[in-house]
Amino acid sequence: MIAWLQMASDDFRKHQSISDPSFAPDGGRASMEAPTKMTRTAKKHKKSSLPPGTRFVRVLQRDWQLWVLLLPALAYFVVFCYFPMYGVQIAFRDYKAALGITGSKWVGFKFFEKFFSSYYCGRMFLNTFLLNFYGILIGFPIPILLAIMLNQLNWKRFKGFAQTAIYVPHFISTVVLAGMIYLFFSPTNGIINHLITAAGGKSIYFIMEPGWFRPLFIGSEIWQNAGWNTILYIATLTSIDPQLYEAATIDGATRWDKIRHIDLPHLIPIAVMMLILNCGSLLSSNTDKALLLQTSGNMATSDILGVYVYNVGIAASKAQYSYASAIGLCLNVINFCIIMLVNAVSRKMSDISLF
16 A cells, blocks of 8 residues: 555656646756756856947946046056057167157167267176176075065064065165275275175285176175065965874974975965066166176176166266166066076976966
8 A cells, every 4th residue: 555655656746747747756857957058058158149349338337436446546557558559669760758658760770789889888798787687696596585484483483583684685775885895895984895804814905896786786686685585485485284284293293394295385486476477577677777887897797788778868968868768678678588598497397387
């Protein structure tokens, strides 16, 4: 009797599920799944068939608050980065302020040829490249090491003090930093020369020696910006799941093992991207500091492209605007090619790239 009632109940459910899907054992999900998928596909096809302008208007209407927040940043880049590109044509004209940009005579690549045929062109390229190459080679790993060491500190007060201490030099102006270099490395009153003479050595006129320009420039750059550049790496390390460290501790991993197998793998992607960006400035140096540290004695190594552009474009009694613009445009094109090349190599070798 019970078996017969169960069979009758099953037959009733089957008939009801045909007429009304809600009576099905799965609540009608199986019968409704196919129409739902078809509806989503139709909506997606309809959405993709809309013209780009209509889709943009709909997105703008839907998320207009976000676009309002983005508007100041867009305005900044348009006004200060894209509008000035109109003046790039100065590099191809014999610019005269009285005639204006479009009224000045078109001379083509005249100033580019003048620059590449100049006597000190090769020396300036080499000095600029070596200054930035050594800066990246020596200074790039230091923020990563500092970030790893700070991340290993367990005493929060000392960790906060150390972070503040290495951030502060970033806010010192270039002029003040150059003055500190002159004071500390003075041949008569400098503390460095006092230590050298106290140890039995001879006083060195660091500022006038060509061989000391790059160490002073790169060393002061590292001291000023290494701490500030750790912010990105510290943020990456703090985002690591603590359970990874706990699991490593349970497995008997030492502190070095955690750094090697947890910290470094998380830092590599962001470090590679930062390296690519830094390679894009191999021909762009801190012109302000180079100009302040340049003397008649160290011209052999301090004569870089940025200082030369300043001298011929602004400081000269007869400013050569077109010539300086041609040099600047040439450097930007070369830097762009370098960053594209490094990005392509990185993408091929490690699958990490900017784009």
